[in-house]
Amino acid sequence: xxxxxITLNVARYRPGQEPAPKIQAYTxxxxxxxxVLDALNYIKDQIDGTLSYRWSCRMGVCGxxxxxxxxxxxxxxxxxxxxxxxxxxQVEPLAHFPVIRDLVxxxxxxxxxxxxxxxWIIRKVEKPVSQGEYRQTPQxxxxxxxxxxxxxxxxxxxxxxxxxxxxxxxxxAAIALGxxxxxxxxxxxQELRKPVLGDHAGVWQCTFVGECSEVCPKDVDPAAAIQRSxxxxxxxxxxxxxxxxxxx
Amino acid sequence: MLTHDIIIVGGGGAGLRAAIAAAExxxxxxxxxxxxxxxxxxxxxxxxxxxxxxxRDFDNLDLHAKDTIFGADFxxxxxxxxxxxxxxxxxxxxxxxxxxxxSRDPDGRVSVRSFGGMSVDRTLFAAxxxxxxxxxxxxxxxxxxxxxxxxxxxxxxxLLVDGGRVRGITALNLYNGxxxxxxxxxxxxxxxGGGRVFPFTTNAAIKTGDGMALAYRAGVPLKDMEFxxxxxxxxxxxxxxxxxxxxxxxxxxxxxxxxxxxxxxGLGPPTDTPVHRKMELGPRDILSRCxxxxxxxxxxxxxxxxxxxxxxxxxxxxxxxxxxxxxxRELARNYVGIDPVYExxxxxxxxHYMMGGIHTxxxxxxxxxxxxxxxxxxxxxxxxxxxxxxxxLTELLVFGARAGRAAAEYALGQPSPTSxxxxxxxxxxxxxxxxxxxxxxxxxERIAAIRQEMxxxxxxxxxxxxxxxxxxxxxxxxRQLRERFSNIIIEDRGDVFNTEVTSAxxxxxxxxxxxxxxxxxxxxxxxxxxxxxxDFPKRDDAQFLKHTLAHRTPQGPRIEYLPxxxxxxxxxxxxx
Numbered sequence: 001x002x003x004x005x006i007t008l009n010v011a012r013y014r015p016g017q018e019p020a021p022k023i024q025a026y027t028x029x030x031x032x033x034x035x036v037l038d039a040l041n042y043i044k045d046q047i048d049g050t051l052s053y054r055w056s057c058r059m060g061v062c063g064x065x066x067x068x069x070x071x072x073x074x075x076x077x078x079x080x081x082x083x084x085x086x087x088x089x090q091v092e093p094l095a096h097f098p099v100i101r102d103l104v105x106x107x108x109x110x111x112x113x114x115x116x117x118x119x120w121i122i123r124k125v126e127k128p129v130s131q132g133e134y135r136q137t138p139q140x141x142x143x144x145x146x147x148x149x150x151x152x153x154x155x156x157x158x159x160x161x162x163x164x165x166x167x168x169x170x171x172x173a174a175i176a177l178g179x180x181x182x183x184x185x186x187x188x189x190q191e192l193r194k195p196v197l198g199d200h201a202g203v204w205q206c207t208f209v210g211e212c213s214e215v216c217p218k219d220v221d222p223a224a225a226i227q228r229s230x231x232x233x234x235x236x237x238x239x240x241x242x243x244x245x246x247x248x
Numbered sequence: 249m250l251t252h253d254i255i256i257v258g259g260g261g262a263g264l265r266a267a268i269a270a271a272e273x274x275x276x277x278x279x280x281x282x283x284x285x286x287x288x289x290x291x292x293x294x295x296x297x298x299x300x301x302x303x304r305d306f307d308n309l310d311l312h313a314k315d316t317i318f319g320a321d322f323x324x325x326x327x328x329x330x331x332x333x334x335x336x337x338x339x340x341x342x343x344x345x346x347x348x349x350x351s352r353d354p355d356g357r358v359s360v361r362s363f364g365g366m367s368v369d370r371t372l373f374a375a376x377x378x379x380x381x382x383x384x385x386x387x388x389x390x391x392x393x394x395x396x397x398x399x400x401x402x403x404x405x406x407l408l409v410d411g412g413r414v415r416g417i418t419a420l421n422l423y424n425g426x427x428x429x430x431x432x433x434x435x436x437x438x439x440x441g442g443g444r445v446f447p448f449t450t451n452a453a454i455k456t457g458d459g460m461a462l463a464y465r466a467g468v469p470l471k472d473m474e475f476x477x478x479x480x481x482x483x484x485x486x487x488x489x490x491x492x493x494x495x496x497x498x499x500x501x502x503x504x505x506x507x508x509x510x511x512x513x514g515l516g517p518p519t520d521t522p523v524h525r526k527m528e529l530g531p532r533d534i535l536s537r538c539x540x541x542x543x544x545x546x547x548x549x550x551x552x553x554x555x556x557x558x559x560x561x562x563x564x565x566x567x568x569x570x571x572x573x574x575x576x577r578e579l580a581r582n583y584v585g586i587d588p589v590y591e592x593x594x595x596x597x598x599x600h601y602m603m604g605g606i607h608t609x610x611x612x613x614x615x616x617x618x619x620x621x622x623x624x625x626x627x628x629x630x631x632x633x634x635x636x637x638x639x640x641l642t643e644l645l646v647f648g649a650r651a652g653r654a655a656a657e658y659a660l661g662q663p664s665p666t667s668x669x670x671x672x673x674x675x676x677x678x679x680x681x682x683x684x685x686x687x688x689x690x691x692x693e694r695i696a697a698i699r700q701e702m703x704x705x706x707x708x709x710x711x712x713x714x715x716x717x718x719x720x721x722x723x724x725x726x727r728q729l730r731e732r733f734s735n736i737i738i739e740d741r742g743d744v745f746n747t748e749v750t751s752a753x754x755x756x757x758x759x760x761x762x763x764x765x766x767x768x769x770x771x772x773x774x775x776x777x778x779x780x781x782x783d784f785p786k787r788d789d790a791q792f793l794k795h796t797l798a799h800r801t802p803q804g805p806r807i808e809y810l811p812x813x814x815x816x817x818x819x820x821x822x823x824x
Contacts, residue, residue: 014742033485045696049748050740054285056452059488059579061380062289078582100423101745111286111400119388121347133344135356141349148349148381152288177388184347 004030006085008039010051011092012102021099023090024048030085036076037065040091040103053103060217063151066158067103068092073155073215094158096167110154113170116196117178122189140185147180147225149218156212156222162205169205170196172212172222179225182232190232198233206230249667249674252280252397253659255417255432257404257459259283260290261379261641262623262648263438264386265339266612269652270436270659271393277656280430282399282419284454284750287387291440291452292644295379296575297493298361298371299641301336307368309333316639317817319365319531320603320632321777322793323472326815328610328628332639332646339645340372348385350374351572361572362496363638365531365824367524371638376491376575382641402428403750404458406677407435407466408670413617414466415665418677422750425743427681429674433662434618434655437463438648441602441624444754445762447703449599450482450489456754457761459625463606464760468614469797469808471627473761474769475603475778477635478712480535482598484553488583490576490595492637494561495528497572501535502558502592503547509557513538515824525824533634533778534824536597540712551594558592565589597712601640603631603778604768607797607810612651618658622651629795632812633777684734685749691737695751698729698736702755702762705729710766715783719770726763727804733759764798767805772796789819 005027013021026043034042037055044051055065058077065076070090081089097105127134156172163169178197182190197203206226213223254270256263259281267281283290302312312333317324340358344350350358351373363371374381390396402419408431409415416431442457443449464470480501481490495501498521503509508518508527515530515538522529530538539557542548548555561569561576566589569577573588580586580593605627612620612628623644630643682688702725709722733756740748774788775781793812798805 015744017742044747044751045694049695049738049751050742052740052745052747054289056285056289056454057291057294058453058486059294060582061377061575062291062293062452064285064289101742104745107286114388115391120392121345121389127345129338129341129345133341133358136350136352137356138352138354140356141352145349148384149377151293151380152286181347184349186345186347 006030006039006081007088008043009088009090010043010103013099014101030081032082034081036069036074036079036081036089036091039081040076052101061151063153066094066153066155068095068158073158075153075155075217078217094154096158096160096164097154107154109167110157110171113174114152114177116170117174118189118193119177119181121181121184121187122192124188134186136185143185144180144183147176147183147220150176150220151218153217155215155217159211159215161209161211162207166205168201170202172226175203175229176220176222176225179229194236197229198236203229203233249671250428250430251664252278252430252432254434254436254655255280255282255430256436256438257282257417257462258290258438258440258625259287259398260438260440260623261292261383261386262644263436264390265645265648266436266438266622266652266655267396268386268390268393269649270656271395273653273656274660275395277395277659279396280399280432281396282402282404282417282430284401284403286400287398288384290383291455292379292383294450294452294489295382295641296376296489296491297363297496298373298378298638299340299382300363300366300371300638301340301642302333302370303337303340303358303372304360304370307370311367312370314817315366316630316636317632318822319634319636321634321787321822322819323632323776323795323812324630325628325813326817327813329630330815331610332630332643335646336642339642339649343382343385343645346385346389348374348381361493362522362524362529363636364492364495364529365525365636366638371496373493376493376573379641399428403753404462405681405753407462407619408673409466409616410669410673414619415670418674420681422745425746427674427678429670431665431667431670433659433665434620436612436620436622436651436655437606437625438621438623439625442758442761443599443602445702445758445765446599446706447700448487448707450479450487451599456758458754458757459621460605461757461760463614463619463621464764464800466616466619468616468619469607469799470764471604471607471795471797472629472768473602473604473764473798474772474796475633476599476710476765477532477601477603477778478536478597479532479600480539480597481559481595483579483583484551484556484594484596486583487598488579489600490559490579490593491573494559494573494576496522497568498522498564499528499559499561501528502560503542504549505547509542509547510535510538513541530824531634531636536712537780539597549594554596556594556596559595560592561588562590562592601635603627603629603633603635610650611654612647613654620651620655622647633779685738685752688738691735693732693736695736695748695755698733699755702726702729702759706762706765710769712780714769714779714781716770719766722766723763723770726759726766730759760800764805767807768796768798771807793819
């Protein structure tokens with residue numbers, strides 16, 4: 001009995017060794033319970049040790065292994081071969097990011113954007129640890145919990161047409177993270193985040209395509225965070241125009 | 249050559265906590281955080297169930313200490329455990345202040361849940377993604393501090409030691425293939441465990457024992473390496489963790505007859521709602537052995553990935569599962585096609601955690617001046633022969649902070665290292681890497697082949713049940729693999745993101761760690777905690793109430809021993 005196989009067409013690019021990216025085909029044994037990441041590991045271990053990609057937890061929580069699978073941003077540890085077999089699978093680096101090597105992209109722009117939204121609890125006065133925890137009701141937790149689920153996999157950036165055209169756009173995950181802290185009952189830093197979130201490159205650049213929430217593997221719904229941030233920012237704008245002497 | 253006051257190797261929970269602690273000691277300190285991945289990719293992210301601390305009136309510090317020491321089968325240092333339980337509540341409140349989205353009670357207090365081997369509910373949690381939230385809260389908080397300078401995706405290849413002290417590190421920058429030389433007055437190793445020396449593990453791909461091997465090669469002994477924890481509930485095939493919290497919330501373990509078999513092993517009686525320390529809330533080492541006993545009696549299921557039992561959550565109902573265990577539901581659905589709301593989850597024991605690690609004192613200090621360690625990579629020891637679930641996240645906070653502060657104080661009192669001998673040492677390291685790996689000609693052994701044979705030798709010789717001839721055989725195989733490693737083939741000649749070279753470096757580290765594990769196990773002629781020998785089935789306090797120290801020599805590990813510190817809890821028989 002001949003064993004079933006599947007072919008992966010994998011984007012390769014090695015700077016200094018190849019002038020431009022190319023596609024390399026690998027045909028490997030097909031397993032019903034394998035994910036695309038298992039296939040890449042098989043290729044690296046058994047066929048071609050020079051293939052480079054990022055991965056770690058293989059359980060959808062470290063956020064390392066995002067790639068374009070047949071043109072769609074996916075965590076390769078959660079993309080099953082059986083959903084594509086017997087068709088061939090195209091594996092490419094995440095769209096909209098500079099490629100460093102093979103399937104590895106440069107994420108430093110994203111890392112800078114994460115930091116720019118001041119993703120930490122900001123307090124006017126810090127409460128000493130000796131005074132215990134901040135009380136937060138389950139309802140108060142619910143107000144921001146969804147936006148804490150982001151694993152920084154950047155699939156939303158690869159799906160976002162605005163980020164593809166305007167790289168200065170803060171982007172879905174960073175906006176959702178800023179919004180997460182703004183909505184946390186322990187935080188008092190909303191004003192300090194306003195210059196970044198409310199900037200032209202912040203929430204206003206989003207044209208509400210909604211692709212970010214479509215591809216999010218953790219149901220963070222960054223599009224909702226962006227829309228709600230726009231509402232907040234608009235309220236501030238109205239206040240500044242209609243109540244220029246300040247109301248808060 | 250780059251200069252900082254402190255270098256932290258590893259950007260997971262322990263490394264980030266150490267970095268923040270050091271940064272808060274003095275604004276004058278410059279801290280390098282060097283990691284082979286971006287910090288939020290670190291394996292802390294995969295921890296699920298929770299983190300233990302005494303925060304409620306019904307609990308007290310002595311009870312947490314006693315549970316920990318009892319769980320450790322009396323191999324924990326009791327002075328270290330006492331410090332640990334005392335500082336745990338403050339660390340968790342600090343993390344709350346830093347924004348960790350803890351699950352809450354209706355009155356707004358942080359919730360607590362039951363966990364294996366704990367006498368009361370004392371495990372704080374953020375649903376069943378506690379490690380993920382803890383790591384991201386620490387990482388995001390660390391971004392506040394400009395004096396924490398990150399070197400992401402830099403693979404540390406060696407510690408620079410001169411004049412009896414650590415002076416810095418060499419690290420391969422994955423972006424360009426350059427060997428960075430970073431000098432500092434103190435180095436803290438926070439690289440986590442090395443579960444990947446085994447074939448079947450909950451551990452992420454990056455858990456290759458790098459820091460343990462770095463310290464070991466620098467002359468620091470590895471302590472209690474024979475103690476490897478099998479978690480009783482991993483998914484067959486992938487080894488993905490199904491958290492102990494699923495049993496803390498009331499899940500049942502059943503054999504192929506639908507029978508809650510733990511009652512046959514002194515853990516009963518079975519009750520409908522969970523009772524602390526009984527049945528499914530027994531400790532991990534005992535539950536993993538019970539599974540193997542059921543297997544030997546022919547009462548487990550058999551599947552394509554070996555024997556398994558059922559973890560049944562269906563009686564908890566959809567609401568509880570979605571609120572308390574949403575990640576378990578997601579993982580079971582995605583990776584085994586089972587919805588735990590309706591069907592039991594197939595599970596089997598899986599390598600999860602290393603109790604052993606770099607020998608440190610309670611400040612994280614190692615015997616090498618200037619070198620500190622914290623987290624899973626270190627062995628203080630609070631975990632002894634078996635760690636209790638939900639103590640490890642707490643440990644990385646308490647001892648990460650302790651190591652950060654101790655290294656900071658040390659660094660403030662030291663002059664800057666002179667660079668002359670270090671430059672020469674770094675040049676030697678560059679030549680070693682080029683010769684053995686990066687520009688290595690010829691060779692015929694595939695990295696993956698040696699790795700797989702090492703993993704098999706570990707499972708065969710150092711699994712749940714161990715015996716002398718099997719361990720000796722594994723020792724021999726590991727020696728042969730070390731020889732064969734020198735003949736590996738490296739096909740990738742690229743300087744940029746060369747993961748074939750990093751795979752080889754990781755395998756090189758793992759071979760050292762694996763040898764330390766098996767030799768330590770071979771020399772401990774008793775059964776204690778996770779270390780179970782069929783040829784020495786009893787605990788032997790007269791001879792082995794002591795820590796193992798493995799020292800690296802060219803011929804293999806040299807084993808010595810160190811007394812255990814007993815303060816207030818005299819060893820007694822460990823029964824649940």
